[in-house]
Amino acid sequence: MPKNLRRALFITLEGPEGSGKSTQSRRLVDDLLSDGYDVLHTAEPGGTALGRRIRDMLLQKDDIRLDEQAELFLFEADRAQHVEEVIIPALETGKVVICDRFNTATFAYQGYGLGMDLGLIEKVDRVATGGLCPNLTILLDVDVETGLARAAAEHPADRMEKRSRDFHEKVRRGYLALAERSPDRIKVVKVGDDPDGTYGLVKEQVYGLIERYKGSE
Ligand SMILES: Nc1ncnc2c1ncn2[C@@H]1O[C@H](COP(=O)(O)OP(=O)(O)OP(=O)(O)O)[C@@H](O)[C@H]1O
Ligand SMILES: [Mg+2]
Numbered sequence: 001m002p003k004n005l006r007r008a009l010f011i012t013l014e015g016p017e018g019s020g021k022s023t024q025s026r027r028l029v030d031d032l033l034s035d036g037y038d039v040l041h042t043a044e045p046g047g048t049a050l051g052r053r054i055r056d057m058l059l060q061k062d063d064i065r066l067d068e069q070a071e072l073f074l075f076e077a078d079r080a081q082h083v084e085e086v087i088i089p090a091l092e093t094g095k096v097v098i099c100d101r102f103n104t105a106t107f108a109y110q111g112y113g114l115g116m117d118l119g120l121i122e123k124v125d126r127v128a129t130g131g132l133c134p135n136l137t138i139l140l141d142v143d144v145e146t147g148l149a150r151a152a153a154e155h156p157a158d159r160m161e162k163r164s165r166d167f168h169e170k171v172r173r174g175y176l177a178l179a180e181r182s183p184d185r186i187k188v189v190k191v192g193d194d195p196d197g198t199y200g201l202v203k204e205q206v207y208g209l210i211e212r213y214k215g216s217e
Contacts, residue, residue: 007213008091010132011206012102015140016172017161018151020191021100024140024202029098031203037210040090043100045075047082054078059158066159072110072124079103080128087132096210103129104137104178104186109160112174113167136209138202139179142191144168 011028013021022043029041046055054074057064066074079102090097103125111118142150144165151161179186189201 008094009096009136009210009213010087010091010099010134011096011209012099012104012134012137013140013202014101014104014108014137014175014186015191016142016144016147016168016175018147018149018154019140019142020150020195020198021140023195024138024199025098025100027199028202028206032096032098032206038093038095040086040095040097041099042082042086042097044082044102044105045078047078047087047099048085050081051078059160062159068110068114068116071114072106072116072121075106075110076124076128079106079125083129083132088130099134102134102137104134104139104175107178108171108174112177113163113171115170134185136205137182137186138205139175139186139188140191140198140202141172141176141188144172146191 013025015021025041025043029039032039044051045058046052054077058066058071058074058078087097087099106125107118107121110116111121148161148165148168151157176188179188187205189198189205191198
């Protein structure tokens with residue numbers, strides 16, 4: 001029988017390219033499962049069948065010219081479907097949901113990176129999420145060069161990864177600015193050269209929150 005928390009828990013991992021989101025979330029999910037929690041591991045973009053097609057349009061199809069507004073709406077369309085089809089149903093059955101990237105990425109990439117209006121993004125994002133907000137967001141902060149090099153060693157560059165160094169610097173600074181604006185929800189973890197050390201910090205944040213949730217009604 002999975003351990004039940006008194007409330008469902010929605011945890012997101014964020015950070016620039018190659019910051020270790022997938023690496024850290026996989027370890028976290030493994031630990032939570034072996035500790036008996038009922039866990040759903042998912043990711044954006046592409047957490048649904050529709051989303052996987054949208055992901056392809058956003059990240060892979062170099063032959064499609066993507067307007068900035070269209071890019072924003074595609075990310076939000078992916079999110080709307082993901083929230084409704086996957087995340088809410090899992091939370092309703094009391095699962096711990098671990099998601100690689102969620103709406104903070106849109107504020108960092110389309111807001112700070114592309115320079116789109118943050119107020120506009122907030123409005124569109126609220127429609128997509130229906131107001132759903134993560135209980136905890138781990139921001140894996142890595143310098144741009146290191147992150148892009150790690151991502152490049154892992155897979156061929158996608159549309160986002162091919163953007164300029166300047167874009168990625170703005171994304172990183174954007175993420176840090178967002179963390180300053182929401183210090184209770186967004187916890188910054190500095191990524192070093194040792195995935196184990198980074199994971200220790202991630203686990204501390206997540207299990208700290210779980211302990212607080214166990215204790216509260
Ligand atoms: N702290 C670390 N030290 C050294 N290598 C790391 C560290 N964290 C992750 N890596 C390595 O960097 C690469 C990228 O990590 P990962 O794919 O988890 O990042 P990501 O944030 O999910 O990237 P993407 O933005 O492409 O989804 C992987 O090969 C991973 O093993
Ligand atoms: Mg990843």
